[in-house]
Amino acid sequence: MDKKITFARLDLELTRRCNLICRHCYNGAAQDVDITRAMIGRLLNQTAEFGQLIIKGGETLLNVPMLEYLVNRIIARKIPVHYFGMVTNGTVQSVAVCKAINRMACHIARSRCRSEERRVGKECPTEC
Numbered sequence: 063m064d065k066k067i068t069f070a071r072l073d074l075e076l077t078r079r080c081n082l083i084c085r086h087c088y089n090g091a092a093q094d095v096d097i098t099r100a101m102i103g104r105l106l107n108q109t110a111e112f113g114q115l116i117i118k119g120g121e122t123l124l125n126v127p128m129l130e131y132l133v134n135r136i137i138a139r140k141i142p143v144h145y146f147g148m149v150t151n152g153t154v155q156s157v158a159v160c161k162a163i164n165r166m167a168c169h170i171a172r173s174r175c176r177s178e179e180r181r182v183g184k185e186c187p188t189e190c
Contacts, residue, residue, distance in 0.1 A: 066110035068109075075118045079094060081121050092120055097128055099128075102135060103135070111142045112145075114145040115145070117129065129162050134162075134165075142173040
């Protein structure tokens with residue numbers, strides 16, 4: 063088995079699309095480019111753990127399906143995540159995003175608990 067990478071911090075851009083044109087934006091002009099499931103799969107196949115996982119864009123919330131896919135695959139693979147952040151302009155509202163963030167928060171809590179459980183034998187709750 064290939065050695066997997068532990069990322070201290072990874073900034074992942076889900077899309078280059080954006081719904082605003084801000085003068086101060088450091089990303090430059092928006093582009094009609096999104097991350098794919100295959101790209102996410104290749105990344106996760108090589109990942110042992112994320113210290114910090116920061117989701118960025120363009121406007122991140124213009125690609126909700128990939129955010130959901132990423133969160134679901136991280137959870138399914140039980141890849142520990144210690145901190146999750148997301149950069150957004152806040153103009154897109156979505157129940158699906160809230161649910162994905164809540165699932166990630168629960169996964170982070172479980173990751174921390176499993177780490178503590180290995181260290182001191184403390185049993186983790188099965189649900190958040």
